[in-house]
Amino acid sequence: xxxxxxxxxxxxxxxxxxxxxxxxxxxxxxxxFKRAQPSVRLRSASLTAAAAIVTAFVFSFCxxxxxxxxESVLALDKLAVATRCGALxxxxxxxxxxxxxxxxRHSAEYIALLLFATAGITxxxxxQHLLVAFLALELTSLSLYALVAFDTHRREATxxxxxxxxxxxxxxxxxxxxxxxxxxxxxxxxxxxxxxxLAHQNGSPLLALALVMMLVAFGYKTAAAPFHLWAPDAxxxxxxxxxxxxxxxxxxxxxxxxxxLLWPSLLTGTAANxxxxxxxxxxxxLALLSAASLVLGNIAALAQSNIRRLLAYSAIAHAGSLLxxxxxxxxxxAGPLYYYALTYxxxxxxxxxxxxxxxxxxxxxxISDLAGLSRRSPLLAGCLLVFILSLAGIPPLAxxxxxxxxxSAALKVGGLAAWEGQLALxxxxxxxxxxxxxLLVLKQAWITPVADNAAGQIRVSPVGAIALVLAASAIVxxxxxxxxxxxxx
Amino acid sequence: xxxxxxxxxxxxxxxxxxxxVGSRRAxxxxxxxxxxxxxxxxxxxxxxxxxVASAELQSLVDVSWIPLLGVRYHLAVDGISMTLVVLTGIxxxxxxxxxxxxxxxxxxxxxxxxxxxxxxxxxxxxxxxLLFFVFYEIAIVPxxxxxxxxGSGEREYGAMKLALYSFAGSALVLAGLLWLASTAPVQxxxxxxxxxxxxxxxxxxxxxxxxLVFFGFAILAGLFPFHTWAPTGHVAAPTGASMLxxxxxxxxxxxxxxxxxLPLFPAAFSFWQPMIAALAVTGIIYxxxxxxxxxxxxxxxxYSSVSHMGFVxxxxxxxxxxxxxxxxxxxxxxxxxxxxxxxxxxxxxYDRTHTRKxxxxxxxxxxxxxxxxxxxxxxxALASMGMPGFxxxxxxxxILLGAWRTSPWASVAAILGVVIAxxxxxxxxxxxxxxxxxxxxxxxxxxxxLPPISLPERLGAGLxxxxxxxxxxxxxLLLNWIIPSLHSPQFLQVITGGGS
Numbered sequence: 001x002x003x004x005x006x007x008x009x010x011x012x013x014x015x016x017x018x019x020x021x022x023x024x025x026x027x028x029x030x031x032x033f034k035r036a037q038p039s040v041r042l043r044s045a046s047l048t049a050a051a052a053i054v055t056a057f058v059f060s061f062c063x064x065x066x067x068x069x070x071e072s073v074l075a076l077d078k079l080a081v082a083t084r085c086g087a088l089x090x091x092x093x094x095x096x097x098x099x100x101x102x103x104x105r106h107s108a109e110y111i112a113l114l115l116f117a118t119a120g121i122t123x124x125x126x127x128q129h130l131l132v133a134f135l136a137l138e139l140t141s142l143s144l145y146a147l148v149a150f151d152t153h154r155r156e157a158t159x160x161x162x163x164x165x166x167x168x169x170x171x172x173x174x175x176x177x178x179x180x181x182x183x184x185x186x187x188x189x190x191x192x193x194x195x196x197x198l199a200h201q202n203g204s205p206l207l208a209l210a211l212v213m214m215l216v217a218f219g220y221k222t223a224a225a226p227f228h229l230w231a232p233d234a235x236x237x238x239x240x241x242x243x244x245x246x247x248x249x250x251x252x253x254x255x256x257x258x259x260x261l262l263w264p265s266l267l268t269g270t271a272a273n274x275x276x277x278x279x280x281x282x283x284x285x286l287a288l289l290s291a292a293s294l295v296l297g298n299i300a301a302l303a304q305s306n307i308r309r310l311l312a313y314s315a316i317a318h319a320g321s322l323l324x325x326x327x328x329x330x331x332x333x334a335g336p337l338y339y340y341a342l343t344y345x346x347x348x349x350x351x352x353x354x355x356x357x358x359x360x361x362x363x364x365x366x367i368s369d370l371a372g373l374s375r376r377s378p379l380l381a382g383c384l385l386v387f388i389l390s391l392a393g394i395p396p397l398a399x400x401x402x403x404x405x406x407x408s409a410a411l412k413v414g415g416l417a418a419w420e421g422q423l424a425l426x427x428x429x430x431x432x433x434x435x436x437x438x439l440l441v442l443k444q445a446w447i448t449p450v451a452d453n454a455a456g457q458i459r460v461s462p463v464g465a466i467a468l469v470l471a472a473s474a475i476v477x478x479x480x481x482x483x484x485x486x487x488x489x
Numbered sequence: 490x491x492x493x494x495x496x497x498x499x500x501x502x503x504x505x506x507x508x509x510v511g512s513r514r515a516x517x518x519x520x521x522x523x524x525x526x527x528x529x530x531x532x533x534x535x536x537x538x539x540x541v542a543s544a545e546l547q548s549l550v551d552v553s554w555i556p557l558l559g560v561r562y563h564l565a566v567d568g569i570s571m572t573l574v575v576l577t578g579i580x581x582x583x584x585x586x587x588x589x590x591x592x593x594x595x596x597x598x599x600x601x602x603x604x605x606x607x608x609x610x611x612x613x614x615x616x617x618x619l620l621f622f623v624f625y626e627i628a629i630v631p632x633x634x635x636x637x638x639x640g641s642g643e644r645e646y647g648a649m650k651l652a653l654y655s656f657a658g659s660a661l662v663l664a665g666l667l668w669l670a671s672t673a674p675v676q677x678x679x680x681x682x683x684x685x686x687x688x689x690x691x692x693x694x695x696x697x698x699x700x701l702v703f704f705g706f707a708i709l710a711g712l713f714p715f716h717t718w719a720p721t722g723h724v725a726a727p728t729g730a731s732m733l734x735x736x737x738x739x740x741x742x743x744x745x746x747x748x749x750x751l752p753l754f755p756a757a758f759s760f761w762q763p764m765i766a767a768l769a770v771t772g773i774i775y776x777x778x779x780x781x782x783x784x785x786x787x788x789x790x791x792y793s794s795v796s797h798m799g800f801v802x803x804x805x806x807x808x809x810x811x812x813x814x815x816x817x818x819x820x821x822x823x824x825x826x827x828x829x830x831x832x833x834x835x836x837x838x839y840d841r842t843h844t845r846k847x848x849x850x851x852x853x854x855x856x857x858x859x860x861x862x863x864x865x866x867x868x869x870a871l872a873s874m875g876m877p878g879f880x881x882x883x884x885x886x887x888i889l890l891g892a893w894r895t896s897p898w899a900s901v902a903a904i905l906g907v908v909i910a911x912x913x914x915x916x917x918x919x920x921x922x923x924x925x926x927x928x929x930x931x932x933x934x935x936x937x938x939l940p941p942i943s944l945p946e947r948l949g950a951g952l953x954x955x956x957x958x959x960x961x962x963x964x965x966l967l968l969n970w971i972i973p974s975l976h977s978p979q980f981l982q983v984i985t986g987g988g989s
Binding site for chain 2: 335429447
């Protein structure tokens with residue numbers, strides 16, 4: 001393969017910008033701010049990281065031309081560009097949330113790891129090659145393992161990181177095994193080659209095994225039941241901004257990458273024809289995962305008193321709908337899935353941002369820690385209202401349209417006779433259950449008066465306030481004008 | 490120029506404004522809310538002045554909204570929606586007047602209140618099923634906060650119950666509509682395209698789709714046995730919110746049944762028709778009997794709302810021109826009368842006596858302490874019982890006459906409901922206001938004088954009473970809008986001539 005280095009550099013310029021940014025963050029901190037206040041170090045690191053993310057965003061936005069020499073390795077189609085931009089936007093939001101949360105002890109390393117994780121996510125968005133996909137996934141995961149354990153003095157953080165790491169390690173092993181089986185079956189490591197080879201051979205039991213193993217890894221990445229067990233602990237123990245990143249950007253990248261792995265037709269941009277679609281055995285497995293996540297996530301969330309665990313179970317419930325989005329990505333395109341994953345990411349990261357801001361004054365673990373938020377900080381309460389209602393799927397917020405696009409596409413597949421239609425119906429009905437626990441959160445924030453010992457007004461840093469308000473406006477605007485985002489994919 | 494399309498946004502803008510300035514200055518919040526509600530009402534009345542009813546939806550705005558899914562931003566008005574827009578204007582203005590004494594976070598209160606009104610206007614003006622649904626859900630969320638924050642009694646329970654029932658209903662509607670839309674050859678949610686798609690659907694499927702959509706909406710209209718959220722929610726709500734919820738928001742459900750469920754599935758409707766009529770009549774009688782034994786005055790009004798909404802649903806179920814026009818008239822009539830009853834009970838009586846228990850009210854000589862409230866309540870009670878001269882009379886009469894043609898047994902049973910309504914209303918009047926008519930002058934002196942009825946209350950009561958009397962004396966004002974609209978092709982598929 002003759003590699004054109006200029007094309008490669010252009011195709012990977014966003015990742016390069018992020019990596020350089022991470023190195024700069026570390027270098028600047030080492031040289032200039034060794035003895036500075038932690039808050040100053042965080043500020044300088046954040047500024048550098050923000051510049052890196054913006055640069056990466058500009059690069060990925062302007063980078064439309066698909067490099068012909070690299071087409072077996074990287075995809076730079078509309079979906080990839082949109083996912084990259086979306087993931088970078090989410091990382092930017094997470095960076096804003098970092099300014100709200102308590103200052104971490106080693107800010108430069110923290111921010112640098114955040115940038116590495118982001119680079120992994122953007123790479124996931126374009127991966128078209130089994131090894132690139134694996135590398136991207138591991139780059140993200142390793143950075144996130146370290147970040148989850150960042151508060152080393154907190155025991156829950158260590159527990160969460162260990163759980164996250166063990167689950168992640170095993171699922172990575174499954175994924176690698178699945179890839180090796182695919183390679184053995186087809187002799188190819190790029191997706192086009194794999195798809196081409198598979199199209200010309202009969203279904204082999206080994207292929208089924210490979211796909212099931214891939215689904216295990218996928219289930220882990222998206223926190224779908226029954227591979228969800230790490231999620232509540234990781235969300236609870238991780239620093240709040242990192243929980244936001246795991247729930248938003250990392251999920252978006254993972255969903256798009258696995259959709260590409262499962263639906264080779266996404267590469268060509270054409271919808272799969274019906275006969276090919278109905279014959280796919282992995283769809284029924286995915287449907288089971290989706291149904292299990294919908295039921296388990298929604299029911300278990302009812303019992304939560306910890307706000308982070310509640311958001312984790314809500315994430316599991318949403319994973320059920322997102323998997324439904326993956327199931328229809330073949331026949332209907334990845335547009336609905338992308339819209340859903342991105343807007344869900346904004347809303348859930350925003351909700352974590354509000355938690356981070358509350359946490360700065362006192363611990364914010366229980367739902368009741370949000371009591372009286374509308375008095376302590378009307379801004380945070382207003383933003384939380386938008387985020388939570390969007391998660392609950394109330395129009396005209398973006399969360400509603402995400403569900404709406406996915407469900408209407410799912411019903412189009414085969415009405416209520418098909419798996420997809422039944423899952424959509426179940427998800428619509430279970431959304432009533434979800435409204436209950438979402439309203440419990442809002443009840444604390446808006447209705448329950450402040451507890452006696454709670455502090456007064458919550459001070460929100462201007463940067464963080466801007467980030468949250470931007471995220472809330474994005475939820476409203478993407479909801480009122482969903483076409484802008486949906487038309488871009 | 491027709492200002493109607495701006496009413497929802499005027500209300501939303503008012504909501505934003507009260508939230509911004511109202512947290513510090515309660516007076517500003519009140520005046521902004523009043524100005525907004527009054528302005529939307531005037532927009533409605535100006536549009537009504539030049540409105541000429543015809544047999545079609547008259548488009549106001551029609552632009553593409555989500556082209557990929559064929560969703561259009563389509564606002565349109567016909568006689569039915571015009572009637573309900575005018576009702577919303579009246580009820581919203583009166584509601585603000587009766588919320589004048591809200592001291593707790595008035596900015597937020599009026600913000601939620603106006604957001605609710607904006608959603609309601611949007612529903613009545615929508616001519617695209619998805620747009621309809623979006624506004625419908627916008628109207629659900631503020632209800633929860635209005636009740637849970639500013640309510641009384643079991644407010645958090647009542648608010649949650651009301652929100653979950655409403656949301657469950659809307660989930661059923663969404664499921665039905667999405668399912669129907671998925672069978673359509675073209676991606677669209679316009680009423681016409683959906684109706685065209687519905688004709689292609691198999692008989693059994695259409696019946697299930699109709700059931701999803703109709704019963705989803707009917708939950709919000711208080712159809713028995715899905716009505717239990719209504720009394721608990723409306724009783725727990727603050728007065729202004731009770732007035733809106735019982736007066737206007739329950740109509741959203743009935744309007745959805747009439748506007749979407751019936752015209753889309755005429756054949757499936759005729760299958761479900763006896764069932765719906767039976768449930769409606771059961772609701773009329775059952776809720777009436779429950780109202781008869783309540784010991785809380787507000788619960789009497791709450792159950793009477795369910796009973797009266799049963800008439801609306803009976804009118805729809807009978808599905809002839811007379812009964813359906815009566816049902817729309819009843820929506821208007823119940824909107825103003827229920828508002829008035831809740832206003833007297835919640836604002837005039839409860840805010841002064843701090844009790845709603847009939848046992849305790851019996852010991853207050855309210856007719857002497859609050860003659861104005863007593864007069865208004867007696868008039869409202871007469872209107873609620875369907876006395877000639879008030880709007881309830883032509884409405885219920887035409888429902889009963891219409892139902893007689895389709896299902897005489899239902900009509901007879903509903904007449905029994907009218908008798909029960911008279912019984913529980915008179916009981917409430919007697920016990921609450923004239924409990925101690927035999928009190929000696931000495932006993933009367935011992936009771937402290939209550940704060941006088943304020944000007945906003947008098948204005949609000951006058952507004953609602955005036956509307957009830959005006960329509961009672963001249964129902965043609967509304968029927969001239971309603972009846973031509975029911976002659977539209979969509980409605981004629983389900984609604985028979987009925988000899989009107």
